[in-house]
Amino acid sequence: MGLHVYNTLTRAKESFQPLVSNRVSMYVCGPTVYNYIHIGNARPAIVFDMVRRYLTYLGYEVTYVSNFTDVDDKIIRAAEETGEDVEQLAEKFIAAYHEDTEALGVQKADLHPRVMKTMDDIIAFIGRLIEKGYAYEADGDVYFKTHSFQGYGKLSDQSVDDLQAGARIEVGEKKQDPLDFALWKGAKSGEIAWDSPWGKGRPGWHIECSAMVKKYLGDTIDIHAGGQDLAFPHHENEIAQSEALTGKTMANYWMHNGYIKVEDEKMSKSLGNFILVHDIVRQFDPNVVRFFMLQSHYRNPINFSDELLQQAKSSYSRIGTFIRNAKHRLELSADLGEPANWQDTINGFRDRFIREMNDDFNTPNAFTVVFDFIKEANRYLENDHSSKRVLQEMLSLLKEWEEVLGVQFEQEEEVLDETIEEWIEKRNEARKNRDFKEADRIRDELQEKGIVLEDTPQGTRWKREN
RNA sequence: GGCGGCAUAGCCAAGUGGUAAGGCACGGGUCUGCAAAACCCUGAUUCCCCGGUUCAAAUCCGGGUGCCGCCUCCA
Numbered sequence: 245m246g247l248h249v250y251n252t253l254t255r256a257k258e259s260f261q262p263l264v265s266n267r268v269s270m271y272v273c274g275p276t277v278y279n280y281i282h283i284g285n286a287r288p289a290i291v292f293d294m295v296r297r298y299l300t301y302l303g304y305e306v307t308y309v310s311n312f313t314d315v316d317d318k319i320i321r322a323a324e325e326t327g328e329d330v331e332q333l334a335e336k337f338i339a340a341y342h343e344d345t346e347a348l349g350v351q352k353a354d355l356h357p358r359v360m361k362t363m364d365d366i367i368a369f370i371g372r373l374i375e376k377g378y379a380y381e382a383d384g385d386v387y388f389k390t391h392s393f394q395g396y397g398k399l400s401d402q403s404v405d406d407l408q409a410g411a412r413i414e415v416g417e418k419k420q421d422p423l424d425f426a427l428w429k430g431a432k433s434g435e436i437a438w439d440s441p442w443g444k445g446r447p448g449w450h451i452e453c454s455a456m457v458k459k460y461l462g463d464t465i466d467i468h469a470g471g472q473d474l475a476f477p478h479h480e481n482e483i484a485q486s487e488a489l490t491g492k493t494m495a496n497y498w499m500h501n502g503y504i505k506v507e508d509e510k511m512s513k514s515l516g517n518f519i520l521v522h523d524i525v526r527q528f529d530p531n532v533v534r535f536f537m538l539q540s541h542y543r544n545p546i547n548f549s550d551e552l553l554q555q556a557k558s559s560y561s562r563i564g565t566f567i568r569n570a571k572h573r574l575e576l577s578a579d580l581g582e583p584a585n586w587q588d589t590i591n592g593f594r595d596r597f598i599r600e601m602n603d604d605f606n607t608p609n610a611f612t613v614v615f616d617f618i619k620e621a622n623r624y625l626e627n628d629h630s631s632k633r634v635l636q637e638m639l640s641l642l643k644e645w646e647e648v649l650g651v652q653f654e655q656e657e658e659v660l661d662e663t664i665e666e667w668i669e670k671r672n673e674a675r676k677n678r679d680f681k682e683a684d685r686i687r688d689e690l691q692e693k694g695i696v697l698e699d700t701p702q703g704t705r706w707k708r709e710n
Numbered sequence: 711g712g713c714g715g716c717a718u719a720g721c722c723a724a725g726u727g728g729u730a731a732g733g734c735a736c737g738g739g740u741c742u743g744c745a746a747a748a749c750c751c752u753g754a755u756u757c758c759c760c761g762g763u764u765c766a767a768a769u770c771c772g773g774g775u776g777c778c779g780c781c782u783c784c785a
Contacts, residue, residue: 255714275785288785318783397713400780406712407781449783471785476713478784502715503785508777512784539733540723545716545778555722555734562733565747600724608724612732622748626741680743687745698746705747 247302249467250543250604252475252498253399257604262466263496268304269461270296271495273453273470273478274356276313277337278322281344282518283533283548284471284504284511290534291501291542291605292469293350293650298601301648309460310353311453312338314360315446320435330436331360344521347530349650357456359447366447366455367440369489370427378488382418384430384443390423393484399498400476425481427451450481457494458486468495472543475500502545511548519548528553535560535651538607563653565707566618567642572705573625574635582631590637593617597645607649614645628701655708664695668704671697 247260262268272292275285299306313319314334323330342352359366370386373379379388390396396404407423426448431437437444457465463486470479479498486494503510506517524533527550536556540546593613600609621638624630646653667686674682687697694709 273785276783281785285785291785316783400713402713402781409711472715473780473784476780477782501785503779505778510779510784514784536722543715544723547722552722552734558735559722559733569747606724608733609731612724615732619749625747626749675743678743684744696746699742699744700747701741707747 245599245602247299247602248604249497249499251496252500255401258497260497262304263464266304268299268306268467269465270299270306270308270467270469271453271457271461271465272308272310272353272468273474274310274312275341276316276318277334277341278316278319279337279513280340280520280522282511282513282520283524284518286345286348286521286533287504287537287542287546288469288471288501289345289350290348290537290650292499293345294538294542294607294648295467295469295499295605296351297648297650298605301644307461308353309355309357309456311456312341312356312358313449313452314338314358315436316359316449334358334360340522344525347525348521348534349530349652351650355460357460359452362452362456362459363438363447365459366451367428367438369451369455369458369485370447371441372489373427373485376488378485379427380420381442382420384445385418385426386428386442387419387424388427388481388485388488389420390425390484391421393488395487396423396484397480399480399483402476402480425450425477427485450478451485453478454482454485454489454494457482458490463490463492463494465495467497467499469499469501472500472502501542502540504546504548506548508547524553528557529560529655531652532557532560534649538649538651539611541608542605560651560653563614563618563642564655566622567639567654568707569625569705570621570635570639572700573630573702574632574639576702577630577632577635582634586634586637589620590641593620594641594644601648610645610649614642617641664690664706668697668706672704 248257249260250257270292272288275281281289296306296308312334315330319330319334323333326333328336338356338358346352370379373388374381374386377389378392379386391404397407404423428440428442428445428451429448430443430445435446437446457468468479468482475498483494505511506519509515509517511518521533532553536553537546539556539559593616596616597610597613600606600613603609617638624634624638642653667690671683671686674680674686690697690706691709695706696709697704697706
């Protein structure tokens with residue numbers, strides 16, 4: 245079975261067929277840069293980074309675009325508060341975004357377009373929508389005529405009538421209809437603004453993505469992704485704008501990640517119950533955070549707490565422990581004959597992993613495969629003798645998986661401290677003489693320095709306690 | 711009011727018709743001078759509740775309960 249992807253548009257898993265074989269175009273809605281990102285913002289970054297990595301692993305050439313919203317009410321407000329200039333503030337949080345996501349193993353997009361730098365395209369896009377009769381100018385603002393687009397609501401499965409009935413916003417003086425939404429907002433005095441055929445102003449929120457997708461990826465793309473809460477209205481509006489203009493399908497696959505909850509409530513900036521990536525990575529290894537996120541399926545909600553992260557940490561360290569132990573063994577093992585079927589066993593695990601990932605990126609099950617493999621490999625280490633080649637192949641399979649999941653299993657191992665080796669030697673001398681008191685003393689002393697010793701039939705190995 | 715999601719062991723979490731994966735924690739055992747790591751064994755007669763369909767349901771259908779989200783800025 246090839247790759248199947250859950251498509252929000254059809255509410256079903258579909259066989260994945262890109263527009264051009266071997267190539268995938270992918271657009272992920274990025275953050276509004278007015279603050280440091282919280283772990284809820286980090287989820288789509290991590291999840292779709294994993295999607296990108298897996299597609300790459302399958303051999304696709306992926307073009308990945310993710311925007312920064314750097315012009316918006318919240319940024320303007322934040323800039324007013326700090327007295328900074330809007331652009332400076334945006335720059336600062338863009339840099340912070342890159343720093344935070346990089347720590348979490350997220351690769352940079354091929355392109356990170358910004359609203360400020362896409363202004364001409366946005367204005368042109370709006371202009372053409374007016375020309376085609378899908379939008380109208382109203383006193384310095386421009387609105388999209390929602391009713392004019394057939395199929396509005398198809399992504400979120402809402403009928404225009406129901407939306408109309410449920411619309412809470414009162415009919416703005418300028419809007420012709422409550423469902424219409426802003427493409428261009430006329431500037432209030434003193435605000436940052438750009439010239440346009442409709443006067444000074446700035447773009448509405450949704451139009452930037454439509455313009456960027458079209459400019460950088462084309463009229464129709466393979467995958468468009470973002471958080472579940474963007475499905476409506478943001479993505480719905482994007483579809484309306486783009487498809488009204490081009491008459492073509494905007495994206496073939498729409499993917500949405502579930503959100504992160506704190507005490508069973510959605511984590512969001514507006515609720516104030518958020519945890520910044522900046523802060524959490526000081527408490528936990530970022531790899532643990534990423535592992536934690538990928539241990540749930542990307543579409544399911546995740547609860548977040550220290551306790552759960554602690555659990556994830558224990559779980560995660562099982563993999564690193566194996567790698568360390570296997571490497572210790574590798575140094576000592578000769579090239580003895582390998583078990584006849586090891587190649588098949590390893591290939592079997594690789595295939596299982598792919599099968600799970602092919603099922604709509606089922607990373608929880610992919611980790612089950614990893615753990616099953618670790619168990620099998622640990623059994624192999626129980627043997628008196630091991631083959632170098634088998635050990636190396638086991639380690640390289642884990643490397644392969646690391647690359648796909650973006651989680652580093654192996655802790656950065658500091659350069660071997662000479663004195664630790666000396667202590668170990670001294671202790672082993674004591675053990676040989678059955679002076680266990682001295683041996684334990686040395687072990688305790690090292691323990692206090694965070695060094696844990698483990699005696700094995702193949703000699704003493706050590707690790708740093710984390 | 712409209713649309714959608716979730717409910718599986720102490721905790722986390724897969725599983726969408728064939729008789730409950732995996733991880734963490736707990737207990738017993740093996741190994742060890744003692745540990746650690748690892749391995750082995752043990753845990754839901756049962757998947758929120760009540761009906762129904764079926765040879766067979768956690769999985770399908772009907773009803774109910776609880777929780778959550780979107781419909782307004784939001785990943």
